Amino acid sequence: MQQLSESQAMRYARQVALPGMDLDGQEKLLNAHVVIVGMGGLGCSCAQMLAAAGVGHLSLVDGDTVSRSNLSRQVLFNQAHLEQLKVCAAQTLLRALNPDLRLDVYDQFANEALLAELLGQADLLVDCTDNRAVREQINRTALAANKPWVSGGAIRMEGQVMSFVPAANAPCYGCYSQLFGDTESGCAENGVLTPLVGIIGSMQALEVIKLICGLGTIHIGKIQHIDGLAGQWRELTLPKLANCKACQPVL
Numbered sequence: 519m520q521q522l523s524e525s526q527a528m529r530y531a532r533q534v535a536l537p538g539m540d541l542d543g544q545e546k547l548l549n550a551h552v553v554i555v556g557m558g559g560l561g562c563s564c565a566q567m568l569a570a571a572g573v574g575h576l577s578l579v580d581g582d583t584v585s586r587s588n589l590s591r592q593v594l595f596n597q598a599h600l601e602q603l604k605v606c607a608a609q610t611l612l613r614a615l616n617p618d619l620r621l622d623v624y625d626q627f628a629n630e631a632l633l634a635e636l637l638g639q640a641d642l643l644v645d646c647t648d649n650r651a652v653r654e655q656i657n658r659t660a661l662a663a664n665k666p667w668v669s670g671g672a673i674r675m676e677g678q679v680m681s682f683v684p685a686a687n688a689p690c691y692g693c694y695s696q697l698f699g700d701t702e703s704g705c706a707e708n709g710v711l712t713p714l715v716g717i718i719g720s721m722q723a724l725e726v727i728k729l730i731c732g733l734g735t736i737h738i739g740k741i742q743h744i745d746g747l748a749g750q751w752r753e754l755t756l757p758k759l760a761n762c763k764a765c766q767p768v769l
């Protein structure tokens with residue numbers, strides 16, 4: 519277990535000062551390994567927060583390059599990064615933000631083999647994609663590896679966050695998609711208001727930090743949803759489905 523250096527204790531002084539966090543919590547972050555799948559708007563925001571907050575090891579997965587229409591919401595990137603691989607551009611910026619950060623980048627789109635390899639080593643995963651097939655792969659892999667993951671989505675003027683944890687009574691993403699459906703349509707077709715991706719990516723980072731440090735309430739079996747226009751959060755209940763093909767044992 520790596521211990522905080524004196525300069526790291528100073529760097530994170532505002533977090534260390536928090537009740538329940540202390541040096542112990544900050545050391546848990548320093549020793550944590552988090553996988554971020556998707557370096558779009560959610561991934562940029564979440565990675566920036568986790569790197570700044572002192573998570574010691576991040577693995578970033580994305581095969582895409584930076585395009586002009588990304589710049590309105592993918593806040594790690596600027597004009598100079600156009601056509602560059604997103605994970606490489608993010609690597610440069612996150613290393614500049616926090617030189618202590620251990621950063622592994624995978625310039626490919628997620629697949630089940632890569633997810634299994636990464637989740638075998640990491641503490642948890644953040645889903646920052648807008649892709650149902652990838653979420654189903656993450657769900658299967660996380661259930662098999664017994665690891666938690668935090669899913670986020672932002673579209674139009676709304677967004678939502680869900681935390682999936684390995685617990686007997688906890689629903690999985692399969693329960694969600696059977697109950698609520700999940701479409702393939704993303705923000706390319708529907709649009710998204712820029713601050714929503716920042717809010718949801720930051721909420722994902724908050725849930726990740728709480729899971730790592732054992733802080734506060736983890737909303738197991740809940741969907742936290744924001745209506746950006748109304749400026750209102752609400753919480754929807756997600757039950758564990760008795761007939762879920764993903765999380766229920768085959769009898």
Ligand SMILES: [Zn+2]
Pocket residue numbers: 689690691692693694758759762763764765766
């Ligand atoms: Zn399920």
